[in-house]
Structures are given as structure tokens and as C-alpha cells.
Amino acid sequence: MLRRRDFLTSVMGGAVLGPWGAANVVLAQAALPGPLRVHGNPIATRDKDMKPFKDQHNVDVQVQLSVTHTETVTRIYSGATKQFDLFTLQHPFIKKLAKDRMILPIEESRIPNIDNLYDHVRRPDWGVHEGRLYAMNYLWGYDSIVYNQKHIPKVDSWGVLFEDAYRGRVAWRDDPLQMILTAALYMQKFRDPNNLSEADLAEVKKFLISRKKNIRTMWTTYAEAVNLLRSEEVHALWGWLPMATALRKDGMQTAYALPKEKPIMWFTNYIVSKDSQVLPTVWAFLNYCLGDQFTMSLTNDFDYRMGSSRQLKLLAPERIKQIGLDAIPDLVRNSFTYLLPDRLDKYVEAWAEVKAS
Amino acid sequence: MREEILTRLYRWPWLKIVLFVVPALALLLVYLVIPLCMLVVMSFYRSTLFGIVPDFSWNNYLHFARNPMFPNLLLRSIRMALTVTAISLLVSYPFAYFLARATRRYKTALLILVMVPFWTSYLIRTMSWLPILGIKGVVNYSLMSLQIVSSPIEAFLFNEFSVILTLTHIYLPYMVIPIYLSLDRLDGRLLEAAGDLGANPARAFWHVTLPLSLPGVVGGIVMVFIAGFGAYVTPKLLGGSSGIMFGNVLADQYSGTFNWPFGAVLALIMIAVVFVLLTVASRVTRLDAVFGGRA
Amino acid sequence: MTGGRARRFLIVYAVAVYAFLYTPIAMLMLLSFNDSNAITLPWGGFTLRWYRALGENRSLFVSLKNSLALGVTTAVIATVIGAFAAFAFRYRFRGQVALMRMLLLPFVVPGLTIGVALLLLFHAVGMRPGLFTTTLVAHVGFTLPYVFVLISTRLHRFDESLEEAAMDLGADELATFWQVTFPLIRPGVVGSALFAFTLSFDEFIRTLFTIGNDNTLPIQIWSMLGSMVSPELNAIATLIVIASVGLVVLGELLRGREG
Numbered sequence: 001m002l003r004r005r006d007f008l009t010s011v012m013g014g015a016v017l018g019p020w021g022a023a024n025v026v027l028a029q030a031a032l033p034g035p036l037r038v039h040g041n042p043i044a045t046r047d048k049d050m051k052p053f054k055d056q057h058n059v060d061v062q063v064q065l066s067v068t069h070t071e072t073v074t075r076i077y078s079g080a081t082k083q084f085d086l087f088t089l090q091h092p093f094i095k096k097l098a099k100d101r102m103i104l105p106i107e108e109s110r111i112p113n114i115d116n117l118y119d120h121v122r123r124p125d126w127g128v129h130e131g132r133l134y135a136m137n138y139l140w141g142y143d144s145i146v147y148n149q150k151h152i153p154k155v156d157s158w159g160v161l162f163e164d165a166y167r168g169r170v171a172w173r174d175d176p177l178q179m180i181l182t183a184a185l186y187m188q189k190f191r192d193p194n195n196l197s198e199a200d201l202a203e204v205k206k207f208l209i210s211r212k213k214n215i216r217t218m219w220t221t222y223a224e225a226v227n228l229l230r231s232e233e234v235h236a237l238w239g240w241l242p243m244a245t246a247l248r249k250d251g252m253q254t255a256y257a258l259p260k261e262k263p264i265m266w267f268t269n270y271i272v273s274k275d276s277q278v279l280p281t282v283w284a285f286l287n288y289c290l291g292d293q294f295t296m297s298l299t300n301d302f303d304y305r306m307g308s309s310r311q312l313k314l315l316a317p318e319r320i321k322q323i324g325l326d327a328i329p330d331l332v333r334n335s336f337t338y339l340l341p342d343r344l345d346k347y348v349e350a351w352a353e354v355k356a357s
Numbered sequence: 358m359r360e361e362i363l364t365r366l367y368r369w370p371w372l373k374i375v376l377f378v379v380p381a382l383a384l385l386l387v388y389l390v391i392p393l394c395m396l397v398v399m400s401f402y403r404s405t406l407f408g409i410v411p412d413f414s415w416n417n418y419l420h421f422a423r424n425p426m427f428p429n430l431l432l433r434s435i436r437m438a439l440t441v442t443a444i445s446l447l448v449s450y451p452f453a454y455f456l457a458r459a460t461r462r463y464k465t466a467l468l469i470l471v472m473v474p475f476w477t478s479y480l481i482r483t484m485s486w487l488p489i490l491g492i493k494g495v496v497n498y499s500l501m502s503l504q505i506v507s508s509p510i511e512a513f514l515f516n517e518f519s520v521i522l523t524l525t526h527i528y529l530p531y532m533v534i535p536i537y538l539s540l541d542r543l544d545g546r547l548l549e550a551a552g553d554l555g556a557n558p559a560r561a562f563w564h565v566t567l568p569l570s571l572p573g574v575v576g577g578i579v580m581v582f583i584a585g586f587g588a589y590v591t592p593k594l595l596g597g598s599s600g601i602m603f604g605n606v607l608a609d610q611y612s613g614t615f616n617w618p619f620g621a622v623l624a625l626i627m628i629a630v631v632f633v634l635l636t637v638a639s640r641v642t643r644l645d646a647v648f649g650g651r652a
Numbered sequence: 653m654t655g656g657r658a659r660r661f662l663i664v665y666a667v668a669v670y671a672f673l674y675t676p677i678a679m680l681m682l683l684s685f686n687d688s689n690a691i692t693l694p695w696g697g698f699t700l701r702w703y704r705a706l707g708e709n710r711s712l713f714v715s716l717k718n719s720l721a722l723g724v725t726t727a728v729i730a731t732v733i734g735a736f737a738a739f740a741f742r743y744r745f746r747g748q749v750a751l752m753r754m755l756l757l758p759f760v761v762p763g764l765t766i767g768v769a770l771l772l773l774f775h776a777v778g779m780r781p782g783l784f785t786t787t788l789v790a791h792v793g794f795t796l797p798y799v800f801v802l803i804s805t806r807l808h809r810f811d812e813s814l815e816e817a818a819m820d821l822g823a824d825e826l827a828t829f830w831q832v833t834f835p836l837i838r839p840g841v842v843g844s845a846l847f848a849f850t851l852s853f854d855e856f857i858r859t860l861f862t863i864g865n866d867n868t869l870p871i872q873i874w875s876m877l878g879s880m881v882s883p884e885l886n887a888i889a890t891l892i893v894i895a896s897v898g899l900v901v902l903g904e905l906l907r908g909r910e911g
Contacts, residue, residue, distance in 0.1 A: 037865050042875045047711055062865050063711070065875035070612050071860065074768065077615070079775035083865060168511070174593060176613055217515040217597045223691055223877040224594065227484060230690035233491045233514075246689040246881050250696065302880075345404070348613040349424070355601045356426050377740035380733040381755065381796065388793025389758050392769035448669065455666040462907065466900045468843060470670065472850045473896045474677045477889035478873045479854050481691070485676035488683070488693035495679075495693070529673065531798075534847055538840050539805045558658075572808040576801040583759040604762060611764045624765040631760040635753070 032281040035060035039072065039080065040088040041268065043304075044138060044289075049297050053288045059281055069093065076102055076273075085276040086285065091126045091135065091267040092340040098129035104272040105132035110283035113290035116308040120332045121267060126339065135269035137307040138289050139298070142263035142335050143178060146239035148229060149253040158186040158259045160236050162211045171228055171237035174218035176351030178264065181338055182238060183208050185261045194339045198346065205350045209357045218355075229254065241324075245303045256324075265335040269307075299323075393628075400621040409617060417622040427606065427623070431630065434603040437517070438585035441524045445532040445581050446574070448525070453536035453573070454566075468537065471530050483523060483594050490514045515597030523591050528584055532577035539573030540566070579638075583631055603627065677893060684886035691883050705884040712872060712888055718783055719853055719869040725784065726791040726852035731845040733792070734799030735837075738807055758797050766790070767861030774862065782864035790858040795848040802847060806840030 038045055038061060045063040054061055064083075066072045069090045076087065081102060089097075097103045108114050114122075117137060121127075127135035147155045152166065161170050162183070172179055183204050184193035190200050216234050219225040226243050228234045230250065239256075247254040257263075270289065272282055288294055295308040299315065303323045311325060320326050341347055400417055403410040421427050456467055474482070489495050490513035497509040512518060556564070589604030596602075607627065610620030683691055687699035706712065737755060741748065758766075767790070774786045781787070814836070818828040834841075856870040863871065869888075876882045 041879055042872075043879050047709060063867075064863070064865050065867050065871055067860060067871070067875050067878055068612060070615070074611065074615065075771070075861070078768070078771045078861075082775075083781060172598075176609075212598045215598050216511075220593055221480070221874075221877045222879050223881055224484060224487075226690045226881050227487055227692040230688065231487060231491050231493050231692045231694070233487065233493070242880070250689050345614040345616050345619075348609050348616075351613075352601070352606050352609055353424075353426050355599065355605070356430055357599065371745065374740045374743050374745050377736040378751065381737040381800075382751075384733060384789070384793055384796060385754055385758070387773070387789055388766070388770070388796075389754065389761065391773055392761070392766055393757075395769050395772065396765065448672075451662065451665055452669045455662045458662070463904070464839070465842060466904050469846060469900050470897070471673065472846055473893060473900075474673045475850045476853055476892055476896055477677060477680060478870060478885065479856070480870075480873055480877055481680050481885055481889050482676045484691055484877075485679040485683070489675065489679055491692075493693065526672065526676070529669075530847070530850070534843050535802055535805045538802060538843055539808065541839055542806065542836075572805040576805045579756065580759070580798065580801060587760070587762050589762075607762055608764055611768055617768060620765060620768075624762050627762060628757070628760045632753070632757075635756065 032057045032059045032284055033278040034281060035062050036086070036278055036281045036285055037062045037064070037084045038086045038088075038285075039064045039066055039075070039084040040086065041066055043298065043302065044088050044268075044270075049294055052293055053285060056288075057281070057284060061285070073097075081273040081275040085273050085278055085282050087271050087273065088138075088268060089135075089271050091124070091137075091269060092338060094127050094135045094269065094271060095129055096340070097271065098132075098134040102274055103134055104274055104276070104279075105129075105134055106136050106272065106286070107279075107283060108133060110280075111136070111287045111290065113287045113308070116290045116295075116310050118307065118309045118328065120328070121307055124267065126267070126337070127269065135267075135271055136286050136289070137267050137269045138294075139268040139304055139306060140266065141241055141305045142265045142331070143182075143238065143240060144259055144263040145236055145257040146225070146229060146241075146243045146247075147236035147255055147257060148232065149255050151232075151235040155236060155255070155257040156260055157257075158182055158261050160257075161238060162186060162207075162214065164214060166235060167214045168216050169235045170215055171225070171234045172215050172218045173225070173238040174220050174355075176348045177338065177341075177344070179208065179238070179354075180204055180347055180351060181264060181336075185259075185264070185336060188261055193336070195341045196347075198343075201346055201350050205354055208354045212354065212357070242302045242304065262334060262336040265332070265337045267337075396621040396625055399618050400625055402618040404614075404616040404618045417619045420619060421622055421626065427603075430601065430603040430606060431626070434586050434588075435630070435634075437521065437524070437588075437602060438582050440521055441528060441585040442532075442578055442582045444521070444525050445528055446578065449529060449532035449536055449577065450570075450574070453533050453540055453570075456533070456537045457540035464541070468534070471533055475527075475530065479527075479590070480594075483591065486514065486519065486523060486595065490519065515595060515600070517596070517600060519595040519597075520588075520592050520600050523595055524585055524588055527591070528581045531580040531584060535576035535580070536570055536573040539576075540570045542569065579635070582634075586631060587627065680886050681890045681893065684883060684890045686883065688883070689881045691881070691886060702884045702887040705882075706887050706891075709884060711867065712869075712884070715867040715869045715872040716888065716892075718866050722783060722787065722791060722868060723849045723853040725788060726795055727845045727849040729788070730792045730795040730799045730848045731803075731841060734796050734844065735803050735841060737796075737800050738803040741804065742807060755800050756797055758793055763794075763855075763857040764861075766794075767858045770858075771861045780864065781862060783866045783868075786862040786864070787859055787868075790862040791852045791855060794855065794858055795851050798851065799844040799848055802844035803837065803840045806837050 036059060040063060042065050045065070050061045050063065066088060072087055072089055073093050076097065121137035121140060123133055124137070127133055127137070145155050145158065145160060147160070151169070152160065160166060161172060180196070180201070181193055184190050184196060184200070187204065187207060190196055196204065217228070219228060219237065222240070222243070225237055225239050226246055228237060229243065229247055230252065241256050244254040244256040270286055276282055290308045292310050292314060295306045295310055296314055298304050299306055299311055305311070305323065305325060312320060315323075315325070324331070399409065401413045401415070403412055403414060403416065456464065459467055487494065491497070492509040492511060494513070496513060500506045501509065587604050588602060589608045592600045592602045592605060603623070607620060607623040610616045610623060684702055685698050685700070686696055687701070688696035741752070770786065770790055774781060779786060814832050815828050818832045819825070823831065854870055856874055859868050859871060873885050876885060
């Protein structure tokens with residue numbers, strides 16, 4: 001019904017405004033088509049960060065919150081490209097989506113701020129397909145260990161999650177890919193931890209089962225992990241940087257480790273739906289997300305490493321050091337970027353067996 | 358006009374039945390029949406990463422049969438669901454009896470108060486157990502202050518106990534409400550009459566109250582058992598390192614891998630198990646009669 | 653009952669069960685005033701900052717409004733359809749047992765499975781996902797068996813002599829229904845509508861896969877707790893509990909004044 005009305009108005013508008021067609025084009029360039037429908041992470045789509053874009057371009061931004069990356073992928077493959085213009089998604093899924101033509105390449109020339117991107121996310125391997133960029137990074141970082149320095153002074157190895165030293169006082173994350181990868185990195189004997197053979201996978205599974213006795217529990221949501229540390233139910237857990245930040249604000253001595261067996265690097269990106277009808281708005285929005293306002297809002301609230309390298313120019317030197325933005329090339333070189341294994345189902349089943357044992 | 362319609366309805370009772378049943382049937386077609394057909398077809402497909410190849414094979418079923426983890430988890434789920442059902446029944450019956458015997462004008466209010474806790478989010482409610490039952494939680498703090506224990510009890514959380522406790526909490530209304538609804542039909546005077554006729558309270562309960570509440574008890578058991586059998590979020594959040602149930606491996610097929618065909622197999626097996634259990638149970642408890650209106 | 657002692661026991665017992673039901677609720681309410689970035693103890697001091705944070709999060713109230721509207725609509729539709737079906741079962745008809753099994757079957761189909769199946773189905777027939785189209789279908793389908801069971805337990809061995817008496821006295825069928833039948837089953841209707849609302853209001857997984865471009869409260873909560881600390885969610889839950897209990901008490905007071 002609505003569509004038909006829109007159609008009628010545009011036809012009638014065209015007929016009436018015929019003689020002023022040229023003026024019309026100018027107007028159309030100023031006003032962006034809307035609404036922009038975003039399926040996104042709540043961090044990337046907070047009301048206060050969407051408002052400046054809406055106000056500046058006088059366009060509506062509708063946000064549908066995403067829950068997990070795999071659920072987003074499930075929705076994309078079952079037709080959600082018709083519902084949304086943009087999705088936020090982590091890097092390992094991008095190439096496959098591009099190959100299956102579910103997403104559009106980023107039109108870099110339409111995004112003036114694209115050169116703000118850090119070098120390592122400007123044209124990364126995982127985001128380029130047939131020579132074209134398919135993902136615009138806005139957030140990146142590494143997974144590691146968040147720990148309570150009151151009980152554990154220094155952590156520099158994944159071993160704290162597996163060895164007997166802190167038995168019962170550590171927690172894993174309930175995630176097949178990440179935990180199997182973590183164990184594989186720690187064991188330091190596999191050629192490609194991203195793609196373990198069945199024999200290797202069996203060995204990692206056996207290792208995880210043998211070390212399960214050392215953990216208190218496994219967490220699923222971010223909030224649970226923060227709560228476990230805050231109530232001192234555990235002293236160290238597989239976790240994310242902003243957890244340590246949030247707890248430090250609470251007066252706890254929490255730290256974020258840099259394990260010598262390499263931390264696990266991730267990149268969260270915007271991808272463009274193949275069925276988007278409002279591409280001019282999409283490019284303007286992506287440009288906004290690489291702009292200083294959006295970048296600094298998230299940096300200041302969460303200590304996140306953003307896609308835009310303008311962080312380095314706008315932050316005070318001591319903050320740059322505190323967030324760990326001072327030696328990015330070293331960090332990138334010494335991290336391990338996780339990717340999807342060929343046999344994801346084997347990983348997931350192995351993890352189920354770990355939990356069922 | 359109205360007269361005419363009513364007369365017709367009166368003359369052809371089957372018309373009334375059809376009219377009564379059609380809305381439910383239409384909904385079941387969309388919500389149940391078509392999705393079930395899709396499941397059955399899909400269960401023979403082959404899954405690739407993110408994709409489904411429509412070729413016919415029994416591989417998904419064979420995969421289920423080959424890994425003993427699946428039947429083991431199925432048994433664990435049945436055991437957990439039975440435990441939760443039994444505890445809920447024991448806790449709920451006297452409580453439902455209280456609701457049914459409460460002063461008439463407060464009944465609805467008391468009933469709503471049973472449900473209000475569940476108008477908060479499941480996730481937030483579940484997270485609230487940590488500060489209650491954790492090592493530094495309220496319960497352990499109290500036990501240690503009262504010098505009942507010398508070190509905190511870790512067994513309150515992240516094991517089967519906490520899963521059963523939380524599931525019982527969540528499913529209590531599933532048991533309380535049907536029992537209340539059937540007990541509430543019971544006229545207080547009926548019991549008084551039984552008392553006047555010399556029946557002692559226990560006999561009156563056994564011969565009058567219990568039989569009348571049976572439909573509610575059966576309804577509650579069916580609802581709690583099935584809900585508990587399919588639970589997967591609670592075991593994931595509170596089950597600790599070994600607490601998963603059958604529902605979790607099913608959820609993995611959708612949210613972990615993209616193996617919908619195997620997910621379909623697991624769902625069909627789950628449905629089949631419950632169906633068999635329902636059939637056996639209906640032999641024993643005359644389940645069909647409960648929902649068939651007339652006994 | 654042998655009067656006083658049994659009655660007192662029942663009341664004490666009921667208070668204990670209510671206490672069990674409200675234990676986690678009391679904790680989550682307490683935590684909404686806790687000056688801490690985590691949603692747990694230790695106590696970091698009293699604060700209202702999470703309530704102030706609520707004021708900045710308008711989308712949370714939009715989600716709440718969506719959830720309320722969806723819950724009420726689901727409850728009304730499911731109760732009507734479920735009551736109709738339960739009424740049909742007062743008669744004997746062919747295929748009755750099969751239909752009963754079918755009505756109970758949605759209980760068993762796992763939420764994730766049905767969510768994905770519905771998603772594929774709706775896209776296949778070109779139905780645009782939306783709160784009051786696809787999600788409503790999922791919610792009504794999900795709650796229908798519960799409503800059917802609850803109303804059935806009420807209708808079971810329903811005393812038909814009352815209805816017959818009314819008819820004998822010249823009441824037509826509709827009048828008999830409204831004046832005799834309905835008052836007798838009203839607690840069942842109220843109870844199952846409340847129950848359906850409760851199920852719908854907190855439903856997550858079936859919503860996630862069938863929703864259009866809106867959020868419901870459970871989606872917002874799962875999404876937020878998955879990637880940030882947000883004790884303001886406890887604040888909104890506290891407000892919901894206080895408002896609900898307040899409405900119940902207010903309703904009782906108003907009724908008391910009338911009577």
C-alpha cells in the first residue's frame with residue numbers, strides 16, 4: 001500500500017515538476033534517500049551515535065539489533081538482504097558472502113574518509129574478493145585473557161586457562177571456534193591452527209577434556225564474563241579488552257594479557273546488502289562511521305580500537321599507550337587472525353563432546 | 358438473521374465444530390505442518406558451509422547413530438526433564454491448592470503475582486543467581502557468617518543442581534496454573550458435604566479433590582516435561598563445564614555451524630521421542646480423555 | 653479442612669513459594685541501584701545513574717512498547733483460537749485424537765528449528781517480515797498449545813446440566829454461553845491469556861528469526877548483554893515489576909471501593 005503511494009507521488013511529482021527537472025536533480029543530491037535500515041551490533045548503533053548522522057542528512061536510520069555473528073549470517077542467507085541495507089559482521093564470513101554475491105563491493109571513491117583506515121584494515125586479505133573490497137572495518141582488536149591482578153600478578157600465556165595453577169578460578173568462553181583455536185595456539189604444534197586435520201582436532205579435544213577440571217564455568221554473554229570477574233567467582237578468563245576497562249572503572253585491578261603464543265585478532269565490519277536501494281545513503285553513512293565524531297565517541301566510551309587511524313591524532317599520548325595503540329604494526333605482526341575452518345561442523349561437534357564429557 | 362444462523366448451528370452441530378477448529382487448523386498449517394514437512398525433506402539434504410545441497414541421503418541419520426554422545430545427551434535431557442517435572446509438581450500442588458482456596462476477590466491478583474517475575478527478562482533473571490549462589494554470594498556469605506560452613510560451597514552454581522533449580526523456577530507457573538484452574542472448579546461446599554458425611558480430610562482429598570484436579574496435573578506435567586526436555590539456554594548459562602543437554606547440540610547446528618539438515622534430524626528425533634512418551638503416558642493417564650472434554 | 657492449622661500452614665507455604673519466585677527478582681532490583689559496571693555484587697554504593705541512563709536510551713522504550721503490544725495481541729488472538737479449539741473438543745468428532753496430538757505438537761518443536769523454518773517459509777512466499785505479521789504468527793503458534801491445554805483443563809468434565817437448564821428456561825445458545833458457560837470458564841480464559849502474554853513478552857529465539865526491522869525487549873536485552881555492560885536493563889526490569897505489582901494493587905483497591 002505504502003509502496004504504491006510512494007510510486008504515485010513520484011510519478012505525479014515528476015509530471016508536475018517536469019519543467020524544473022534540472023533543479024530537481026540538485027535537490028535529490030542534497031537529500032539522501034531513506035530510511036537506512038541497519039542490522040547492527042548495539043555498540044555500533046547507539047542512539048547517541050546515530051543522531052548526528054540523522055540530523056546532518058535529515059534521513060531516518062532504523063536499527064535492528066544483531067545478537068551473534070552466526071545468527072546474522074543465517075539471516076542473510078535466508079533472505080534478510082531484502083530487509084536491510086547494512087549489516088555489521090566479523091571478518092571470517094566476508095569472503096564467502098562476497099563469493100556468494102550476498103553483499104556488494106564497497107565503492108571506495110564514494111567514501112572520502114576511507115583513507116582514515118589503519119593500513120592493516122585498508123585492503124585486508126579477508127575483506128578482498130576478486131580485487132574488490134567488501135568490508136569496511138570500524139572496530140578491531142584481539143581476544144586474550146582478562147585477569148584480576150589482586151590474585152594473579154602477571155599473565156603472559158594462554159596457559160593460565162589450562163594449567164593447574166588457578167584450578168577452579170578460571171573460565172573459558174563457550175565458543176567452539178575460539179576455544180579450539182586457543183588450545184591449538186597454546187599447544188604450539190599445529191601447522192595451521194585455523195584448519196586442523198581430524199587427527200589434530202581429536203588431539204585438541206582430548207587436551208581440552210583433560211583440562212576441563214580446572215575451570216569454574218564457561219561464559220556465553222559479555223555481561224556474564226564481567227560479572228564472573230567482578231564477584232571474584234573467577235580470577236582470569238578468556239575475554240575482551242573492554243571487560244578489563246569496565247572493571248577498572250569499578251576500582252578493580254584488572255589487566256589484559258598479551259599471550260606469548262599470540263592473541264587472536266578479529267575485525268568487525270560494515271557490509272552492504274546486495275538488495276540495498278539507498279546506496280548513496282549507505283556510502284554517506286560509512287563515511288560518517290570513519291569520521292572523527294563516531295570514532296572518538298566509541299574510543300572514549302569503550303577504549304576500543306577503531307577502524308579510523310584518526311584515533312592516533314586525536315588521543316593524548318598516555319591514552320594511546322593505555323589502550324595499546326602505540327605499537328600497532330608489532331601487534332598485528334604478533335597476532336593470529338582467525339578464519340573459518342573448512343570443516344566448521346567438525347569443530348562444533350568436537351566442542352560439544354568437550355562439554356558433554 | 359441471527360436467529361437463522363443460530364438455528365442452523367443448532368441443527369448441524371458439525372458446522373459448529375468445523376468453525377471452532379478452523380482457526381486453530383489454519384495456524385497449525387503455517388506454524389507446524391509446513392515447517393515439519395520442510396524439516397523432513399531437509400533432513401535428507403547435505404550441508405556444506407552456509408549451504409544446503411538437495412541430494413537424498415541417510416547420512417545425517419547415520420551420523421546421529423554413530424556418535425554415542427547424541428543418545429547419551431538425549432537420555433540426560435529426559436532424566437533432567439523428569440526431575441524438574443517431579444520437583445515442580447511437588448512444589449506446585451499445595452501452592453495451587455492455596456490459590457484455589459484463597460478468598461475469591463484476591464484470586465486474580467494472586468495469580469498475576471505468580472507471573473510478574475517472568476515479565477522481567479530471562480537473561481537478567483538468570484544472571485541474578487550468581488550474586489545469590491556464587492562463592493561470594495548472599496547464601497554463602499550468610500552460611501559463613503552464621504558459622505555453619507567454614508569455606509564457601511561451590512556446588513550451588515554451574516552444575517546440574519543449578520540447572521534444575523533454575524528450570525524449576527522458570528517452569529513453576531507452567532505447573533501451578535493448570536492445577537489451579539482445575540482445582541478452582543472445585544466447589545468448597547463439595548468438601549464440606551464430604552466432611553458432613555463423615556469423610557476425614559485425607560479421604561475427602563483422595564476421593565474428591567485429587568480426581569478433580571487430575572486434568573490440571575496431567576496438563577502441567579506435559580507442559581513442564583516438554584519445556585524442560587527442550588531447554589538449552591539455562592544449561593548453557595548455568596550448567597558450568599559439563600551441563601549441556603540435547604537442546605544444546607541442536608542449537609549448535611543453527612547458531613554454531615550452519616548445518617540445518619542435521620539440525621532437522623535432531624529436531625525430528627526430539628519430536629519423535631516426545632511423541633512416543635506422550636503416547637505411552639496417555640495409555641496410563643488417559644491423556645486423550647483429559648483434553649477430550651467428556652470423561 | 654480441619655480449619656485453622658492447615659490453613660495457616662498453607663499460607664506460610666504459599667509465602668515461601670512466592671519468596672522463591674521473587675528471590676532473583678529482588679536481587680535484580682537491588683542491582684539496579686548498585687554503583688557498579690557489573691550486574692552483580694559486591695555492593696558498590698547506592699546510585700540512580702542506571703535510571704538516568706534509561707532516559708538516554710529511547711530505543712529501549714520503543715522495544716518495550718513493541719513487546720507489550722505484541723504480547724497483548726498474541727494473548728488475545730491465541731486465547732480466542734485456543735478457546736474455540738478447546739470448545740470443539742467438547743463434542744465427539746472424527747480425527748479428534750489426531751487433532752489433539754497436533755495441537756500439542758508445537759510444544760515439542762524446538763524454537764530455533766521453527767524460527768529458521770518459518771524464516772525460510774515466509775521468504776519463500778514473499779511475506780515481508782514484520783512485528784505484527786510474521787512475528788505475530790510465530791508467537792500465536794507458539795502460545796496456542798498452552799492456551800488449549802489450560803482452557804481444556806478448565807472445561808474438562810464441565811457440568812453440562814447447567815447449560816441444559818438455561819436452554820430449557822428458553823435462553824438461546826449465545827445467551828447461555830455468556831450468562832452460564834463463560835462465567836464458569838472465565839478463570840481459565842484469564843489465566844491462559846496471562847500465560848500467553850508472559851510467554852510472548854519474554855520470547856527471544858522465535859522472534860529473532862521472524863522479526864522485520866523492529867526490536868523487542870528480549871532482542872534488545874540479549875543484544876546489549878552480548879557486547880556491553882548495561883545495568884540499565886535491570887532498571888527497566890525493576891520498573892516493569894513495580895508497575896505490574898502497582899497495577900495489581902491499584903486494581904484491588906479500586907475494586908474494593910466499588911464493592
